[in-house]
Amino acid sequence: MANYRGQPMRDSLNEREYEILERLSNGLSDQQIADELVLSLNTVKWYNRQIYSKLGVSNRTQAIAHARALRLLDTEADPDPPQLNYHPATQEHRRPEQRVYFTRSFDGTRIAFSIAGEGPPLVKTANFISHLEYDWESPVWRHWLDELTHEHTLIRYDERGSGLSDWEVEDLSFEAWVRDLEAVVDAVGLRQFPLFAMSQGGTVAIAYTVRHPEKVSHLILYGAYARGWLNRDLTDEQRQEEKLLVDLMRVGWGKQNPAFRQVFATQLMPDATTDELHALEEQMRVSATPENASRLESEMHRTDVRQLAPQVNVPTLVIHTREDAGVPFEEGRLLASLIPNARFVALESKNHLLTEHEPAWQKFVSALRSFLNSDG
Numbered sequence: 201m202a203n204y205r206g207q208p209m210r211d212s213l214n215e216r217e218y219e220i221l222e223r224l225s226n227g228l229s230d231q232q233i234a235d236e237l238v239l240s241l242n243t244v245k246w247y248n249r250q251i252y253s254k255l256g257v258s259n260r261t262q263a264i265a266h267a268r269a270l271r272l273l274d275t276e277a278d279p280d281p282p283q284l285n286y287h288p289a290t291q292e293h294r295r296p297e298q299r300v301y302f303t304r305s306f307d308g309t310r311i312a313f314s315i316a317g318e319g320p321p322l323v324k325t326a327n328f329i330s331h332l333e334y335d336w337e338s339p340v341w342r343h344w345l346d347e348l349t350h351e352h353t354l355i356r357y358d359e360r361g362s363g364l365s366d367w368e369v370e371d372l373s374f375e376a377w378v379r380d381l382e383a384v385v386d387a388v389g390l391r392q393f394p395l396f397a398m399s400q401g402g403t404v405a406i407a408y409t410v411r412h413p414e415k416v417s418h419l420i421l422y423g424a425y426a427r428g429w430l431n432r433d434l435t436d437e438q439r440q441e442e443k444l445l446v447d448l449m450r451v452g453w454g455k456q457n458p459a460f461r462q463v464f465a466t467q468l469m470p471d472a473t474t475d476e477l478h479a480l481e482e483q484m485r486v487s488a489t490p491e492n493a494s495r496l497e498s499e500m501h502r503t504d505v506r507q508l509a510p511q512v513n514v515p516t517l518v519i520h521t522r523e524d525a526g527v528p529f530e531e532g533r534l535l536a537s538l539i540p541n542a543r544f545v546a547l548e549s550k551n552h553l554l555t556e557h558e559p560a561w562q563k564f565v566s567a568l569r570s571f572l573n574s575d576g
Contacts, residue, residue: 213254213272216318220247225264225273240573243351246320296349300332300364303387306379307371312364313357313384317349321393322572324348325381325401325408326359328496329487333364338479340469343556347565348396352572355393357384361496362488372495374503378407385415394418394572399527399552400428400500402535410511418572419516422564423524423552425531426509426538429501432531442501446494453490468526468552476555509538516542517571519564526552543571 213221216237223233234244248260255270257263267273298316305311314332335341348354358365360380361372381404385393395416397405402424409416429442448463465472465480472480488496516539520532529546536544545567549560 213251214318217247217251217254218272220244221251221263221267222273224248224251224260225267239351240569242573243319295336295346298332298336301387303383305360305376305383307376309360309369309371309376309380310366311357311360311380311383313355313387315353315355315388316345317353319351319353321388321390322348322352322354323381323385323390323393323395324354324356325395325397325404326357326377327398327401328359328500329362329484329493330356330358331363331483331487332356332358334483334486338483339476339556340472340480340483340553343561347568350569352394355384355388355390357381358487359496361492367489367492369492372492372499374403374407374499377404378411381405381408382412385412390415392417394420396420396422397424398422399424400503402426403428403503403505406505406508406512406539409514410508413513416514419512419514420519420568420571421516421535422519423521423527423532424518424535425527426504426506426535427531428503431502431504431506446498446501449497450490450494453484453488453493469555470525470550471558472551472553472555480553506538509535510540512539512542515571515575517545517567518542519545519547519567521547521549521551521554521560523550524552525550 219237220233223236228236230244230248231241233239234241237244248263252258252260252263255263255266257266264273296317298314300312300314302310302312312332336345345354348356357380360376361367361369392415395405395409395418397420399422402421403426405419405421405424406426409419430439434442445463462477462481464484465477469476469480484493518532518536518539520527520529520536522529524532532546533544536542545563547554547560547563549558551558551560554561554564
């Protein structure tokens with residue numbers, strides 16, 4: 201881990217760019233390259249732009265000529281080039297390398313962020329109780345990270361007060377969360393990117409998108425909401441329940457006995473396996489102190505972006521499970537109705553965090569990939 205001090209992309213061509221450059225020189229179209237390398241057409245076009253930029257050219261003809269001049273390609277043209285046999289689908293799955301860095305937010309708080317995967321950038325807002333390193337080992341999060349690094353360079357970060365970011369933090373406000381996202385995007389030097397957010401990260405993503413519409417090409421909101429718990433139409437009993445849960449978090453979060461944390465784990469994943477629940481409970485314990493967890497939860501309950509959501513003017517996809525016990529389905533519907541022209545996808549699941557083997561996961565993957573490869 202290190203402080204981030206420059207662009208994550210190397211000036212030289214990487215392995216994937218060489219593969220595409222070689223196929224360009226052999227006369228393959230973008231679609232043929234996409235089919236052969238099992239990539240989307242948009243991803244191949246993005247790689248083309250990266251290649252042109254690194255070579256200092258503006259089109260494929262110039263790229264091929266310049267690459268041959270630099271001896272990046274064979275200078276002797278083969279009249280009958282050999283068949284290329286790259287089959288990534290049959291290769292053993294390998295976890296992408298993750299590089300962890302730190303940047304300082306507006307108040308000096310150190311925010312830990314990571315970069316993993318290859319392809320166009322995809323930014324994920326922080327969600328409640330994450331841990332950049334532990335996430336990759338967890339059966340709860342591993343499949344999410346695998347999917348978000350599919351054809352993309354994933355940039356994500358730990359929320360202030362948790363994970364690898366600073367824990368001794370005075371300001372855990374919603375405004376600080378938005379400014380932390382701004383700090384990470386600025387540190388990486390991104391010009392435009394899709395923004396993915398889960399749960400309470402959705403409110404942060406909406407505020408960021410309204411402030412920086414030129415930065416966000418697509419907005420994806422999963423299991424998100426516009427109004428926190430205390431801004432919903434609650435009964436007296438529900439308000440008492442909210443206070444009880446925050447108190448329970450403050451008292452029992454850090455105990456070795458997982459009984460307290462199981463209350464929250466089963467709410468997020470009622471259909472999870474025992475291993476998945478244990479992994480989620482352990483992540484809660486290692487990711488934040490009881491005090492920080494309860495402070496973060498309390499702030500989440502007070503957020504409200506109902507006035508901001510109608511100002512979102514980028515293509516938006518809202519996805520929600522019908523029986524979500526963590527964030528009610530009606531909150532997802534409300535969020536989608538507030539954002540102009542938002543596309544809404546309902547999934548059949550009880551889980552707030554989808555498991556890898558439930559049918560809803562494949563529907564989520566299909567909707568996400570289709571949306572990312574569209575113009576909105």
